Ligand SMILES: NC(=O)C1=CN([C@@H]2O[C@H](COP(=O)(O)OP(=O)(O)OC[C@H]3O[C@@H](n4cnc5c(N)ncnc54)[C@H](OP(=O)(O)O)[C@@H]3O)[C@@H](O)[C@H]2O)C=CC1
């Protein structure tokens with residue numbers, strides 16, 4: 001069988017130099033954001049007020065807590081699942097099996113945390129540990145990625161990802177060599193994508209809300225909104241867990257530093273930035289403004305969920321009555337592309353909905369600081385880049401049919417703008 005990536009294949013992310021720079025820049029950004037959120041000026045750009053010493057970063061208690069968290073989520077992953085789903089067909093024609101019990105893991109975690117709190121677990125102490133926790137999460141991501149890189153050395157060629165196998169160790173370490181690294185039936189990428197980081201994110205948000213109640217008597221309306229919106233997003237992801245099996249992370253990207261760090265360190269510690277900001281910089285929010293923000297989030301969610309569900313339903317069964325009436329283009333692969341409904345409005349309506357929600361998550365933090373808008377800015381860049389990668393893959397997959405789709409649906413994410 002051919003090696004998955006020829007030596008002349010174009011490298012993404014600026015090649016080895018870009019990968020090396022990102023491996024320094026991404027962890028530095030996490031620490032910068034954590035420090036900026038608690039500092040007086042809360043500046044997104046510019047140096048933090050003070051740099052922490054090693055004693056502020058390293059804590060054996062944080063290490064134990066982090067390992068216990070990973071252990072708990074791994075144990076919940078291994079519990080019997082209501083359903084076992086099959087992934088897309090792989091190069092060797094096999095299909096992997098995945099447990100669908102993410103929502104169950106979220107509910108059981110909530111029950112355990114609730115029980116713990118009623119027994120005196122000081123959840124409000126967690127915000128003080130964010131820095132050392134982010135430090136051990138980053139260390140774990142580096143060590144884990146090294147393990148994944150070494151594991152890929154003994155994997156069969158058919159198990160390797162289309163990217164991440166350039167022969168350059170820095171680039172391959174960053175992008176990830178193996179597509180679906182597993183030990184027995186434990187799938188590392190699928191586990192990391194949805195469990196410790198996403199559930200950790202809402203737990204950190206909750207701890208910030210509890211801490212705010214301890215400090216100020218009750219949580220602010222802005223804190224409630226941020227917690228509610230992001231819980232809805234995470235709950236939705238776990239409820240529709242099976243849909244993640246068709247995302248490019250699972251079907252195309254190898255599992256290396258980028259996703260490992262992204263899943264277990266970047267998501268919980270930077271996606272909780274708005275709640276971190278609100279704890280240290282309380283913002284007044286009136287009911288009329290809160291109602292407008294809820295409406296913006298609801299519109300974003302409606303588009304995001306509608307678009308994702310429409311495509312998933314169509315991909316599972318094109319004759320399902322909910323999608324059977326939609327207009328399509330046939331492709332040489334035998335698959336069809338939707339050209340009406342959500343996917344006839346722009347080529348990535350799900351990204352549009354996601355971005356509208358990102359705006360709603362930042363608005364409760366007011367407009368006095370740029371810092372809480374970091375997620376919106378980063379996410380716009382991530383989705384524009386992701387959209388370009390997906391277009392490239394779809395052009396390769398569907399050729400002329402994709403060009404026809406682009407002609408009929410000319411805008412990528414935002415109608416009449418982009
Ligand atoms: N919060 C976060 O940090 C992030 C969130 N996301 C979210 O994850 C979700 C999934 O995103 P992502 O994995 O990037 O990709 P998408 O869910 O948008 O899937 C893209 C794929 O959909 C199929 N497709 C494209 N156009 C059509 C069409 N017209 N008709 C039918 N099928 C089509 C193609 O695959 P095929 O034809 O092979 O089925 C294409 O490769 C999005 O909602 C995104 O917003 C993503 C990244 C980060």
Ligand SMILES: CC(C)CCC[C@@H](C)[C@H]1CC=C2C3=C(CC[C@@]21C)[C@@]1(C)CC[C@H](O)C(C)(C)[C@@H]1CC3
Nearest residue numbers: 026193194236237244247249258261262263266267
């Ligand atoms: C560290 C880098 C800057 C980039 C890392 C990117 C990752 C953080 C994201 C890549 C794709 C993701 C998805 C989700 C979370 C963020 C990452 C891992 C997702 C699980 C969020 C919830 C959604 O409903 C989803 C559709 C399930 C998402 C899938 C992609």
